[in-house]
Amino acid sequence: LPIERAGRLSELAFIERLRALPGGDRDVELGIGDDCAIVRAGGRRLLLTTDALVEDVHFRWRWDGPAGIGRRAFAVNASDIAAMGGTPRFALLSLVAPKRVATSELSRLVRGFAAAARASGCALVGGNLSSGARWMISVTLVGEPCGMPLRRSGARAGDLVYVSGQLGAAALAREILLGRRRGRASETAAFLRPTARLELGAALARARAATAAIDVSDGLLQDLGHLCRASGVGAVVEAERLPYASVLRRLPRRERLELALNGGEDYELIFTVRGQRAERIPSLPRVPVTAIGRIVPGSGLRVRAASGEALPVEVRGFDHFRR
């Protein structure tokens, strides 16, 4: 996608700067730098998250109908609540829409969003509408933790690394939508219709099964890298164990690996588990989880072939400000 070359800063470096801002409210349990903030209000923990989808950066308007775009906007935000082991409860939707847009389209987008939210037990309670050069769909969610919230920072050397579902189908779908690859229309659903892993995140938090978690938005390696940095550890990923999406079967191994590791937009959960707690991992119908590697002391990520040989893989997930 044509990314705005907005500055010299990397997205990660910018977030690091924000983390240094003075905080100092005793009801902020966890501030900037995880999938959600954890705050206390009225004696209860709340999860807060916000994210924006920008036309021609994250999606193209003609890729889907307005209702589908609304549903997707909810799902990609709810994924951050899932990564904390929470359930979304209240949503705010702030829209920037081009002046050419018909009221009926706007209304279909909002209805699609609200219906997806409702299906997950979340109420749309407000928002804002403005005109602008292109679409921006900005979502703020308030969630409730289902047990102890899952953070990025709890992984320790020796923990097993798991990922839910399958990897790479959404990245392949995006390439089909962009016209860079051939594919069937049905193969674009992995990008257009992501599912937030709310049931799994909640079950992991309830079972106290996971030591750390994050969702896969930017790419498996990049997001696992965030988890490792927050935990002060490294990780080894076994390439042969990755749950490649079946649509990737027709591709050469190298491309399959690239899409699964660096593609992004899968909205699956990466989580880490102490070896002896593996039996606590909840088994949910239709939500497979796969052990893909192990947390190791030190820092950095390595990807290993079945032979044990290290594969030269670059971490190349999505960074808005990369040149």
Ligand SMILES: [Mg+2]
């Ligand atoms: Mg996230």
